[in-house]
Amino acid sequence: MPRNRRPQNREEKRDEIVAAATELFTGTGYDETPMTAIAAAAGVATNTIYWYFKDKDALLVAVLDRVLAEALADAGTRTDEPWSDQLLWAVERLERYSRLVTVVHARTAISPVIDAWHADFHRLAEDMLAGGFRSAGVPEESLRASIQIGVFVIEGLLLHPGSAESRREVIDLLAHPGGDRRHPPGDRTRTRSGG
Amino acid sequence: MPRNRRPQNREEKRDEIVAAATELFTGTGYDETPMTAIAAAAGVATNTIYWYFKDKDALLVAVLDRVLAEALADAGTRTDEPWSDQLLWAVERLERYSRLVTVVHARTAISPVIDAWHADFHRLAEDMLAGGFRSAGVPEESLRASIQIGVFVIEGLLLHPGSAESRREVIDLLAHPGGDRRHPPGDRTRTRSGG
DNA sequence: ACCTGAACACCGTTCAAGT
């Protein structure tokens, strides 16, 4: 009996469970998918899931990690595009996970693992936004607030999926708060300064 | 037997149930409070709640209506203050309901009543923000996007309660996106807008 | 180590029965 056959199967079966949970959590919803459904989709007995994961929240964390890693890998190929295009792409890329966004917020209040993941994710998002805003010329004094607004706007767009047009409008305004540097929808002068 | 004694008691008991649910939903959480706890707090049998409300979601809607009506009544006394102060006040006033905000988002996907309430609420918030942004001199062309950003930022502040300082920063930047009209960091005196 | 059938505790909701 080879020593390392089991461990390999273990990885595979774990992945199958996470894959099934990802599909069900994003498509049907976390509260709406019983553990029995995940088990059935993965082809194991319900309680087998508890061999691989402490509880349903731990499984959710595995799903979140998986989904985030994929998205980051995709994003890696786009770092040379303009700032607002990257933002727009990220929002559209993540929109399919809007149910995960809401459930993370809902469970943050009660599940320490989800809370920790949520905090980590915010740190990551803030770091990425900091780079973008700096490159867009946002002054250092308003950088922190701009980042916060950026995070909230992105979350908002994910939570309330709307038309492509309004998405573009919102991202443009977010990425170039001064009003300049905008790609002209039909060129226009910007109305700045108090009056 | 007086004809109208019963209806009066009915109102009262309904109110007691809603009051108990409000306290428990905001303090403990929606998913975390069983119907039995609400019934116990209101002094009725569990299934009596179902005489007054179709189901738990309908009770949640009653809670939301109650809480929103109170907040709007409070807000009515503040309409003469400057725009960004009103915004800040609203956020701080609503912060105690952050658990309601998350549960509304979570249940919007599955409960038609909650979905309808949520849509109504967004319309209301957008109307109020439209007035504020217009008075702050936001140009008509970027008004729609500004309103959306405003809604997202307010929701974000409610979902992620932070320090008073960062709250103020974010609201200031949101209310005066041009960058002018801001109170200088050291100085506490407010530059009254409009002039 | 890995997997399972059966049971447990809990919860939203319903029902038949009372006044």
Place this chain on the structure above:
DNA sequence: ACCTGAACACCGTTCAAGT
């Protein structure tokens, strides 16, 4: 019309028992 005790269906999790 209003209220209730008891039951039902469902779900996350655990346990004792298997390999």
